[in-house]
Amino acid sequence: MTAKVFIDGEAGTTGLQILERLQGRADITLVQVEHERRKDADARAAAFAEADVAILCLPDAAAIEAVAMAGDCRIIDASTAHRVAEGWVYGMPELPGQAEAIAGAARVANVGCYATGSIALIRPLRDAGLLAADDALVLTGTSGYTGGGKALIGEYEAGTAPDYFLYATGQAHKHVPEIMHYGRLTRQPAFQPAVGNYAQGMIVQMHLHRDALAGNAGKSALEDAYRAFYASARVVDLVPxxxxxxxxxxxxxxxxxxxxxxxxxxxxxxVTATLDNLGKGASGTAVQNLNLMIGTAEETGL
Known part of the structure; x- marks a missing residue:
């Protein structure tokens, strides 16, 4: 038996990547709306009614509207709209107990790209007792320009964007709430993202002073914490x-x-986390979550 999957917003950057990952899979039947009707409410409502799971690749406001028309269709929302919302399961399978929660969920909020790297660095050290909830953390990161959507992609393709620039310098990046919530933090970290002149790829960095860590922990203690936390993870590796x-x-x-x-x-x-901002940072995790929800043996999102 195949699962019927509707990608609402399949023409966008994330949607296209998800579509590419799902095409040709024998365990999935894609429910699609004709391109010229992709914004037609009736056509989309019919697709939701037919699908077992829908993946929303939409701006926040449009995602909220889509949920309202989705009825009983199970949802994976790739927008920011529901990541810390009550009644939604956070779509980061590597967190303790989260894969099981995702598998049985009706509403899953896909983790954000910078949040993926940030939480991946913070949470193991929090759970190991090496970081306190109110520690003053400093996060930096650089992403390829595809993370900025169609407008920014257009600037780089036209050659009008700088090779490197900082943004969200007002310390109000939209991923901070989920970083704090699922990183188990009570104090907002300083977070400075940047964009580089390349299409895909991301590095997130967390900068630490040993004397601020519990027990003056050093490199080996941090490595032990990450190794233990990701011992059963299929797509996360601690590397030299x-x-x-x-x-x-x-x-x-x-x-x-x-x-x-x-x-x-x-x-x-x-400590650094390296990932594809359109892979593990978006479409890959969405497919990983989908695989958990439909019960396939394949859980990597590849």
């Missing part, structure tokens, strides 16, 4: 710190690599 961290190393996959850098002697450590 490379001399150069390539933001594009995970492109085209649903994998994420974590490494611990810095010096115990200097007392300053940086």
């Amino acid at each position: 710190a490379p001399a150069r961290v390539d933001a594009r190393a995970m492109n085209g996959t649903n994998r994420m690599e974590i490494s611990v850098h810095g010096s115990d002697e200097a007392g300053i450590l940086t």
Whole structure:
């Protein structure tokens, strides 16, 4: 028996990536709306009624409207709209107990790209007792320009955008609420994202002073915490710190690599998460969540 899946917003960047991952799968039948009717409410409502699961690849306001018309169709929402909303299961399968919760959920809010890397770095250290909820954390990150949507993609393709720029400098990035909630933080971290002149790929970094960590923890203690936390994860690996961290190393996959850098002697450590912002940061995790919801043996999202 196949699962019927509707991608609402399949013409967008994330939707196209999800469509590519699902096409040709024998366990899935795609429910699609003709391109010229993709904004037609009646056509979309009929697609929701036919589908077992719908994946929303829409702006926040449109995602909220889509949920209202979806009826009993199970939902994976790739927007920011429901990530800390009551009644929604957070779609980050690597968190404790989360894969089981996703499998039985009617409403799943897909994790954000920067949030994926940030929570992946913070939560293992919180659960291991090495970080406190009110520690003053500093996060930085750089993404490929596809994370900025059609307008930013257009700037880079036209050659009018800078090679590198900071944005969201007012400390109000839309991923911060989910980072705090699922990172188990009570104090807002300083978070500064940037965009580089390449299409896909992302590095998230967390910068730490040893004397602020419980027990003056060093590199080996951090590595032990990550290794234990991700022992059963199928798409997250702790790897030795490379001399150069390539933001594009995970492109085209649903994998994420974590490494611990810095010096115990200097007392300053940086941990990095490398992922494809359109893979593990978006479409790959959406498919990973879908696989859990429909009960397929394939859970990697590839």
